[in-house]
Amino acid sequence: MSTIAIVGATGAVGQEMLECLDQRNVPFDELVLLASARSAGKRIPFRGQELVVRELTHDAFEGIDIALFSAGGGISKEFGPSAAKAGAVVIDNSSAFRMDADVPLVVPEINGDAAFNHPRNIIANPNCTTIVSLMALAPLHRAFGLKSVIGSSYQAVSGSGAQGIAELDTQAKAYAADEEITPSVYPVQIFSNAIPLIGSMTETGYTDEEMKLTKEGAKILDLAGLKASITCVRVPVMRSHSVAITAQFDRPVSVDAAREAIDAFDGVQVIDDPANGKFPTPLDCTNRDDCLVGRIRPSLVLDNALDLWVVGDQVRKGAALNAVQIAELLIARGN
């Protein structure tokens, strides 16, 4: 049994981590909630009790076995090493350590074993769009050998945290009340709009968010030569990311074999009978653990390639659930 801490317990992902720990009956002795001084003292209900949020300090990790971090890259960089030094295994939801060679980057269904090799006591949780995309691509990679990915994302505002959700909520209500809409979190209005820029520009012309699938995907799949060209777009959807993907493989693929491979994989389901109105949407995925895949069909442009549509709850499998699943792996092995 273990003592678990959540850093950023009052955020959207932190709250979802609490829900995952509860729903999945994760076994632990004690749960410690940590957040900024501003949130310290706040009471958060959990399993019929109220947990008092403590202030995040460098000394807060004594006796903690597993520290789930979800408070942004800056907090992870500042406090993650303190937690690791105090003996906790850090499971970090930020991008701070993901590409470090001595930090495993883990999606439990795909490369769960990697979680046990954590020389720095830090395990990284991948980017949400990367997790959702790989939940469809990993089983196809095993079956056919993944060569390249061309993708366009439809990313929910939950990817910007609770403030992103509040922004769309506020703007939808302003629209309904015929009031002026003033952007605050995003540079332009998100209600009734689509923003083709997520993250910061890199010298490739792609944003760092767009490069994550290439870099993180190659690490998670252990596939150094993976090529990926992604367009990341924010859409007015509360939660659940969707990605339209063209995936090319080393070997010939069939739609039936692809469906079988995906359906046999843990954590992902095929919903793909569009002629009868069966296709996955972000709303279908909301509060659901599994990612959903549909619209699987042969590419009309590339050989040995499929077009498909994958959806996953950004807050859950894209962040909180994946981190809690990593914690479960550690707990099952006694850390």
Next chain:
Amino acid sequence: MSTIAIVGATGAVGQEMLECLDQRNVPFDELVLLASARSAGKRIPFRGQELVVRELTHDAFEGIDIALFSAGGGISKEFGPSAAKAGAVVIDNSSAFRMDADVPLVVPEINGDAAFNHPRNIIANPNCTTIVSLMALAPLHRAFGLKSVIGSSYQAVSGSGAQGIAELDTQAKAYAADEEITPSVYPVQIFSNAIPLIGSMTETGYTDEEMKLTKEGAKILDLAGLKASITCVRVPVMRSHSVAITAQFDRPVSVDAAREAIDAFDGVQVIDDPANGKFPTPLDCTNRDDCLVGRIRPSLVLDNALDLWVVGDQVRKGAALNAVQIAELLIARGN
């Protein structure tokens, strides 16, 4: 000078046609508004007068020189030939005649000359997503030779006409009022959702909407070998379609040369300085004649290929404006 009729004058596109005729000072002698018996007698303001909507009948086209049809494929098939027989040139916004060999399919900036060869007195207006995509692709095709297109669309509810706009409006207001959302136009909720199915399924696994870019694109660009693999997705955006495109060319391309080629083309502008927050969004395009292109960068997967993002007002350039521009060509040449 000419007499112009609008069939479907009370619809979203019909209303926009009136606005385009007015704003562009299209010269004509008389404007006749036609619609279903239900809408007949309705008064519609135009240039300070009120025009009375007449009932659409087979005899309604006597003396009409140009008939702009935008009332759905069924109406076009039933009444288009009557109009053509009465001597009018039909400019049809539906998909009814687009792929007929003896019906030109015209985007004026791309293949305007084709409008003058209309042996059946019928000219077709292309699909909205096709027009928007081609406004970026046509200049690139001229410069580099287009080979293939992989695309994902972000299609506005205006593509479903006034009822689509009403559906998103109603659902946004229901959300704001914390009331239940009941889908009516779309099979599932569109507010805070994305629907990866537009049109009817074909045997390819792609919908007829998704096949339009291949078929119509090949006809408009006179490029029989064009390959295209498209995923069409409805998003909660009121109007203006966006498309994320990976386009591969016969010859090497550079981002600078691509920008120059697009900017030199009529009806399309480059807005592409994402590091300084400059990228086109659907809201930027609303009520704008020009399509906007941004995020132009080399594909990280395919050789001689670019990734880009193109946006166009679905009601305007995607439908009404393009039809009115075709009418202008005819009027300038005395039909």
